[in-house]
Structures are given as C-alpha cells and as structure tokens.
Amino acid sequence: MLSSERNATERPEEASRGYDVAIVGAGFSAISLAMNLLRVLRPPVSVAIVGDDPGFGRGTAYRTDLRVHRLNVAAARMSVYADEPDDFLSWLGSRYGGVSPDGFAARTDYGLYLRDRLAAALRDRDRAFRIDFIKAKATSCNLQTPPSFGFELDNGETFRAANVVLALGVGSADIPAADQIDDQAEHRIVRNPWRLSWLSRVRAAETVLMLGSGLTMIDQVLALFARGHEGKVHVLSRRGLVSHSHATHKLAPVTPARPESREISALLASLRAQARETCAR
Template identity: 60%
Template structure:
C-alpha cells in the first residue's frame, strides 16, 4: 500500500505533526505513523512521572494548537491539576494531555482521515522520487508514502572525552543515557555521583535522585560551570520587551544593545522573551561565519538565559547547593579510570589550569544533545550515504529549506520529504521548544494537506 502521508518517529514532534494532520487532511487521505516507542508522543521529556520534573515554559504557552493558546490550561482545569497559565505543570501531565488530544481527534469521525499506527522502526530508505518514498521496516515489511515527515529528533551527546581516555573497567559505572530512568534503582543512598554537564538535564537528574532517596554528594562538572537561570516568580514577570537591534544584525551588535538596555534597568528576562518571536528571522539573517562564531562563543550563555527553569525548581536546587549536597565545578574532563575506591575522574580546572581528581560511584552523562544531528539514527546515516539527505553546513542536523523540505545532495528539495524539530536547527535555530515546534508541525501538515487537495 502507498500511503498519502507517513510520519516517521514517536516523540513530541511526531505526535504534534499527527495531531495537525488529523485536523487538516481530507477524509480520503491515508496516513501511517511509524515508531517503536510504546509511549508514543510522550518521548523522553514527557514520559517521566516524577512530580519534580516540571515544564520549563509556563502552561499558558504549551498548547499544542497555536491558535488555541489556553488549550493546555483548560485540560489542567478539567483534570483538577494546576490551573494558572503562569504556572509550570509537570512533564508527565503534559504527556497525558498530548495523548488525550490525539485520542479525541482519532474518535472524531467528522474529520478523521484513515490512520494506521505501525509499531516498527524504519531502517533504510530504498526509494525517494517523484512517485514516493519507500522504507524497509525492522519487522520485515515495506512502507511507501507520497509524503514523509521525519520526526526523529537528535540523540544524546557523547562524553566529552576520547574513548582511549576511559578505562574499560569504569564503563559499568557510566550512565550514558540518563533518561533510561531504570539506572536510578542501582544507586545506593550514599553513593557519590558525578554528573557531566550543568544544563537542564542535570537539574532533572539531581531532582530525580533526591526523590529516589539518594542523599550522597553530587559533583557537577562542566566546561564553564554555568547553570540555567530561573524564571521570575509568578506575579513578578516582566512582559516581553522589544530588544534594540543593530543595523548590521551581527552578534556583537545585538549583545551591545542588550547590555545597554539591561544597564538602563530593563529586565533581561523580558528582553529574552521579546527576542523570541524574531529569533528564527535573526538567525537566518546571519552569515555562516557569524553563526559559527555564535556557536563557539555564545551558545552556552544563550542556553542558560533562554532555556530557563521554574522558580520553584531553582529554589529547590539552590538549597541543595547551599547544603553542600551539590557542588558545581568548571573544568575540562581529562580521564575516567577505575580504582579501588570506585571511579577516579580527572579534570583540568578552568580558571587555574590545575589538574584535579576525585572519586565517584556513578558518572552520569548530561552533556545535552549531539551536535551532529544524524549520528543517532541508522536510517538518517544510510540516507546521507545515499545522498538523499545532507547535513547542514554547521552539522546541527539536516539541510532543509524555509518550508522544512529536506534538501538532497544536489541542494534541491526532495519531493514530498519533510523534517521537523531539532533536526532542522541549521535552518531555524530556535526549534526545540514546544511553542516553536507546534507552529512548524502545523505548517508542514497544512502544506501536505494542500498538496493532497490539489
């Protein structure tokens, strides 16, 4: 069977695209959703059931429908959860909200096109042409579709260390993917933890450890030792403030304008929120050299100011630091070795350059997302080898055009092939948070629906 549309993937971007396809496709259309994750749509972020794992965006901005901004808040009210649009709901609740909205659309016979959910993984692409895209699945079947949306996300970054610098005996103490939360059951209450990376994932894992009964020392090691900044408490938040934009649109000019405004008493959080609606346009106005410079020198600072944590989460984490339970270090990882006292971690201190070492029972990789956005996916690597897709110039993900159409080896859009979410960061940059992905998902679904109606 040749489907009209195939959605490949099973995380948030896949459920967002599927929801909008359900609303926009003609009844005659046929769609397959292909993924092997039993928690379809919840992905890594929204599968967690720990109450301490909170959204990093207020509930009032988390509706999956851009034109219905209060939809998630209404769902929270209906289910007697938190009701404030300014509050930060649990990630588990958001995952349940997505599943409810999908189920509701599937039950709506008035607007429902045919949908098949195929529990499998696409392993390689054997055709990509004007007549459609055909994949092999790991269940032995073939899947063909006239339009395909790649919703495969990006993988976890590897440890910032060459394999030769990691002792083989230490591997059993390294948690390379902390979102497989079963690792928490192995941790003793007093075990010494070393977390590599100091961003949002680190915050989540520290809080999960505490909920799970861990009371030992947690050392956090990252190159700069920067921590996510908190949102202002509810009732103290500034409205979005329009940032001063340099005519040249270069990074230095933008930063200078920010500093002037903050020096004049403007709330930096309001400035960051005011930048949000124009971030993609600004990114696209930069040259490749300017983008590369930003990634080298500004990315870490952007992340901690742009991707903030709820004020209550920040208070909980700060208390752990004040009590000496969590210690944050800025340094460069040099070696991981097994010894009689567990695992020895060697690093070079950022400021002094001194070589230091400490012992841990567990090392947890929280270094973020991979930069080479196809490395995690055998399917994408195979399609790249065939020239069906190309990586963007900075290696952030796939080359796509302004309509999210995937570009092939010749630089031309592949017929009917789209990508969404973090895979398209090279084109859109700010495309990892729900408010941005939902718009992209709706736009792609609308483009496909328009094609099928022609």
C-alpha cells in the first residue's frame, strides 16, 4: 500500500476537502504526472489522486504478473522523467545487473519501477506537499462557483479541486454484435482479457478464438502457452495482420515531409509511405 493511500470511506471528516489539483485515474499517466508535479510545483500544494483500479498505480498495462508480458518500447526509452532518460535503465541495473538499453523489460518490473519511484518521491517531498490517494470511482465532476470543480465519488464522498486532470485510460473495446450473442454462450466470452483470471477457465485442450490480432492478442497467446495450453488458438481480424517487430538496426531520424493536403488521412498515408521508404534504404 502506498504511504498516503486510503479508502475514502475511512475518513469521512475529509469528505468536502478542497485540493489544488485532482487527478482522476490511477494508471501510469496519473502516477507519472503526480511524480512530476512533486518536482515542479512549489509547496504548499495539495493533490488528490482518485482511482478505482485494484492495482493502484499500475493501470492495465503494468498490472500483469506474467514475465512473458514485455514492454513494447526499449528500456532506454521508458524513463518516467524526461530530464533523466536513463532512470529506468539504472533502476533495472540496480535489480538485475547489466541490462541492454535496447532490451524489452517485463511489464511487471515497470509497474514496480513506477511504485518505487513514487515512494521515493513521496519520502523526499516537502511536508507542505500533500498527496491523498483515494480508492474510489469518480462518478461526476461539475464546474462550481467560485471557479472550482466539485467531485462525487461512488462511495458517497465529495470533494473540490481548483485544477483537474482526467487520466482515465482508454478502457476496453465493445464486443461486436453483442446483442446477437446467445445467452448460453455469454459465459464463454471474455470481455476484458486484462483480468487474467479468464486463463484459469480454459482447459488445456480447448480451442480458443481471439478477436483482433494486435499486441493484446500476442500477450494473451503467450499467457495461454505459459500455462501449458495445448488446444488450437484461432485469430480473427479484419485485415489478418500482426504487429511489426522492432527494427533490428537503428535508423537516423528524418524530417517528415508534409503533404499538400491538410486531411489527417493524407498526413497518415504520407508518413507511412516515408516510413516504408526509410526502412527500405
């Protein structure tokens, strides 16, 4: 548990407290923002971080305990501090000895790195810098007069904040044609594969169908195999493509050429064409 972490129901006397900043969400964006606020804001400052995630501080991406789940960005580019680009590498080095800057660390380690760095930042903070971690879901946020934002939480508490950052993540995609799913099939459908408990419901010889062929599919197949799965895995996607692997050799940065058209699709097509050309050189 983080040092100032609390369940909001435990301290009702603080129900209508006011904060300078409220951060809603408790994943990477919320935690890294809080760490950076600790560095740049001058105390006295009060910050509330409201999150409903059981893995407070890790979010969907870094909550996994499976070491087969790797970062998709090289370790040298995962520091939480822009002005200390080697910070994650040094943290990894202090745990595992020499590590390659081009390597892909386990995501569970990245979650631990975030918590370690946050704990260190909290230990070193000025006493006049207050951060409250509130385990709850924010159900509403309204502009009030004098200008401030009023929050309601799902545990019945309320609070106010002068500044608000919504760091809610992207959530999960809806199931296509959900209204056509037979009631009897419902219990065989996994809506949120990031609740890894679904893996224990699959018997080793069963066939699994994955909808989508991106990085989440790869992670889930790795997780199935790590549990000794022997059944068939089918993957269905609109284009039948899987993610590219990272380039094995470093390419010099290029200045992107801008297309005449201001349409976002034209810009995307142009950037893709330039990326293809550069990689082919």
